Amino acid sequence: MKKRIAILGSTGSIGRQALDVIYEHVDKFQVVALTTNRNVELLAQQVEAFHPSYVGIVDSESVQEFKNYGLTGVEVLSGKECLKNIATLPEVDLVLVAVVGISGLEPTIAALEAGKDVALANKESLVAGGHLVVEAARKSESKIIPVDSEHSAIFQCLAGCDDPNKIKRIYLTASGGPFRNYSKDQLRHVTVEEALNHPNWRMGKKVTIDSATLMNKGLEVIEAHWLFGLSIEQIQVVIHPQSVIHSMVEYIDGSIIAHMGKTDMRLPILYALSWPQRLESSVGSLELAAMEPLTFEMPDFDRFPCLGLAYKALEIGGTMPVVLNAADEVAVEKFLRGEISFMEIPVMIEQAMKSHKAVQNPDLNTILRVDHGIRRQLM
Structure with missing residues (x-):
C-alpha cells in the first residue's frame, strides 16, 4: 500500500x-x-x-x-x-x-x-x-x-538506543558557512550576494543567511533539545567544513556513531518519507578514497554571536526562543533588503531578547502573541 x-x-x-x-x-x-x-x-x-x-x-x-x-x-x-x-x-x-x-x-x-x-x-x-x-x-x-540533515543524522545514529541515559552528548556539525575564516572587520562589510553563496548546500534565502551567521545551527540546538530530550550541556556544535559527516552521537562508553552522506537534501527527505523503511536513491554514494581529509574545529562565538544567543534563549526558556526566532526572521529580511549590515543581525536579536521578560510554559496563544509583538516592534 x-x-x-x-x-x-x-x-x-x-x-x-x-x-x-x-x-x-x-x-x-x-x-x-x-x-x-x-x-x-x-x-x-x-x-x-x-x-x-x-x-x-x-x-x-x-x-x-x-x-x-x-x-x-x-x-x-x-x-x-x-x-x-x-x-x-x-x-x-x-x-x-x-x-x-x-x-x-x-x-x-x-x-x-x-x-x-x-x-x-x-x-x-x-x-x-x-x-x-x-x-x-x-x-x-x-x-x-x-528532515533537517543534522537531526535526521542524529535520529539515525540513535536507532536501536532504547535508553536515553546511554547518550553522553550529540555533535551537530556545521560547515561554518562562507565566512568561516573571516575576521570581525571583514564580516562587517559582507554583501547579500556573498552571504547567499553557501559553499556546500543549496537552500532558500532565509536558511542560507542563517547558515552564514550560524543562527541556523543555534536554532538546531533548540530543535535537538526537544526532538531528543537532551539537556543544553549534551548538545555541542562543531565546525566541519567538508559537510560529509552530518552529525554524531557519543555514548557513555566513549563510542561515537557518525552519519555520513552526500550533501543533498533529498537523502534526509527520502528517509523521512520512507521511515521506518529505506529506499534506493539516485543521489549516489560517497567515494571514500577520493574524499578530502575531514576536519573539525570549535565555533567562534565572538565572531558568530547568533550561536551564543540561541544557547542563551534555550537556557532562559519559555517565550525567549520565540523572541529569538521572530527577531532573527525580521533581521534577516532587513539584511536581504539592504537595510542593515550582516553584523547588525545579532545586534537586533540581542536587543529584542534583552527587552523581553520570558513567560514560562506558554500556551499557543501566548506564543503567537509574543511572536507578533516582536515582529511589530522591529519592523
Missing part, C-alpha cells in the same frame, strides 16, 4: 525536492495534498504532475488565479486555516511540514493531535513551541521524523 502524503509548502525548496523524491518512487507514495502561500503557477504544474485531491492556498487573493488554470479533480482550500485542514485530512498518513516561519506551528500540532506522523522541516515549530509539539506527539503516539 502506498504511503499517503500531504506536503505543506510544496513550492518551497524542501517541498520541491520532496516531490522529486516521490517522483522517483511513485510506487511507494501517493500525493494527497499540496499547499503554497501564493506561488500558484508552480502549484498548478505540481497538480498536473501528481494529481492530488486537495490543494491549499494560504493567500486567498491567489485562489482565482489558480482556478484560471482550469484544473479538475482537485478541491481548493484557502486562507491560513487551510494548512490545519489539510494536515488533518483523514486520508493522509504522513504530513511533511515544509512551510517557512511560525505558520508551521499550528498545523504541526494539529497533524500530531490527529494521529498523523509528521516529517518536520519547519524549525520554528520546535524553536517557538517545542513543548507543545512534543506533548502533542506523546499524547497521540504519533512520530516526529526530522
